[in-house]
Amino acid sequence: EDKVVQSPLSLVVHEGDTVTLNCSYEVTNFRSLLWYKQEKKAPTFLFMLTSSGIEKKSGRLSSILDKKELFSILNITATQTGDSAVYLCAGWDYGNKLVFGAGTILRVKS
Amino acid sequence: DGGITQSPKYLFRKEGQNVTLSCEQNLNHDAMYWYRQDPGQGLRLIYYSQIVNDFQKGDIAEGYSVSREKKESFPLTVTSAQKNPTAFYLCASRGLAGTDTQYFGPGTRLTVL
Numbered sequence: 001e002d003k004v005v006q007s008p009l010s011l012v013v014h015e016g017d018t019v020t021l022n023c024s025y026e027v028t029n030f031r032s033l034l035w036y037k038q039e040k041k042a043p044t045f046l047f048m049l050t051s052s053g054i055e056k057k058s059g060r061l062s063s064i065l066d067k068k069e070l071f072s073i074l075n076i077t078a079t080q081t082g083d084s085a086v087y088l089c090a091g092w093d094y095g096n097k098l099v100f101g102a103g104t105i106l107r108v109k110s
Numbered sequence: 111d112g113g114i115t116q117s118p119k120y121l122f123r124k125e126g127q128n129v130t131l132s133c134e135q136n137l138n139h140d141a142m143y144w145y146r147q148d149p150g151q152g153l154r155l156i157y158y159s160q161i162v163n164d165f166q167k168g169d170i171a172e173g174y175s176v177s178r179e180k181k182e183s184f185p186l187t188v189t190s191a192q193k194n195p196t197a198f199y200l201c202a203s204r205g206l207a208g209t210d211t212q213y214f215g216p217g218t219r220l221t222v223l
Contacts, residue, residue, distance in 0.1 A: 009150075032210045042200060043153075050210070067182040088152065092210055096141065096160060097168070102153040 002027045006089050006101035013079055014109050021074040021104045023089035033072050033100070035063055036088040043088055046074070078107045113137065114215035116201050123188075123195075123219045131186045131218045133201030141204040142184035143212065146170060146197045152199065159184055188220065193209045 007022045020093040025033065032050040036043035047056045049065035049072060056063050060079075065072045076083055093099065114135045117187045133142065145153040155168030158215075159178040173192025174201045178184050188195045201215040 034210070034212065036214075042216050045213065047209055048210055090153075097155060097158065098143070098212060099151040100145075102150060 002091070002093060003098045003099075004091050004099050004101035006087075006104050008104060009063070009102070010105040010107070011110060012107045013037055015080060017079050017108075018072035018075065019076045019079060020107065021076075021087050021089075021106070023072045023088075023090040023101060025099070025101075026073070028069075030067070030090040031094055033065055033071075034090045034092070035074050038086040038088055038103070039084075041072070046087075048092050067107035075108050077104075079106075081108050081110050083108055084108045114201060114203055114213060116199075116215040116218050118137055118178055118218060119216065121218055124223055125219070128187055129187050129220065131188065131220070133184045133186065133200055133215055135182055135203045135215075137203060137205070137213070138179070138181070139203035139205050139213075142178070143202040143204070144168075144174075144176065144184070144186045145200045145202065146216075147200060148197050150159075156186065156199075179194045 003024045034045040034048050047063045052067040060085045062073045084107050086105050088103045090098045090100040117132045137211045143158040144156040145151050146205045153168050156174050157176040159165035159166050162181050164178050165178050199218045204212045
């Protein structure tokens with residue numbers, strides 16, 4: 001059975017800290033991995049990763065994929081209270097289904 | 111405005127009643143999806159459709175039904191057979207093959223009284 005596991009389940013940090021969120025996956029015929037941010041509403045797209053070792057960056061957020069170890073990380077540097085959200089990781093299979101992890105709840109304290 | 115719309119935003123229903131959630135997109139996306147989200151469980155796939163007049167069951171299709179008569183519309187009916195329907199329902203869509211980014215609508219929060 002396909003599965004995506006995220007860790008930690010929740011995390012509390014102070015503004016300015018750097019955080020690393022983890023995502024491991026076991027997805028049949030894996031194609032790509034997506035990261036989303038969800039703030040009490042619909043998830044918003046952050047990154048899509050298809051190739052190992054190529055870092056994607058957007059401002060203070062970055063992500064990388066390791067297809068050998070079946071693993072991805074999402075880094076957030078200089079965290080702000082606006083980064084508080086649930087971060088979701090999901091893997092596409094070739095059957096055109098996206099398998100989601102349970103998410104990591106991040107709370108940034110001022 | 112381009113995007114995915116879902117209505118209503120909040121919905122209350124009595125036990126034993128069927129209810130239909132609307133999802134419309136004007137992104138010209140081929141594929142559309144319905145997910146259910148419960149606290150602490152992430153998103154679970156209910157149904158998906160890759161072309162008009164065709165759809166497939168996801169992981170938790172029991173108690174739900176869908177139709178895809180038009181490319182831009184993918185309504186979800188929550189039937190009385192769904193034993194625990196109170197949840198947050200999210201509709202999503204994706205473009206043509208080769209485009210892996212999936213975008214979400216704003217969601218409908220269904221509460222069964």
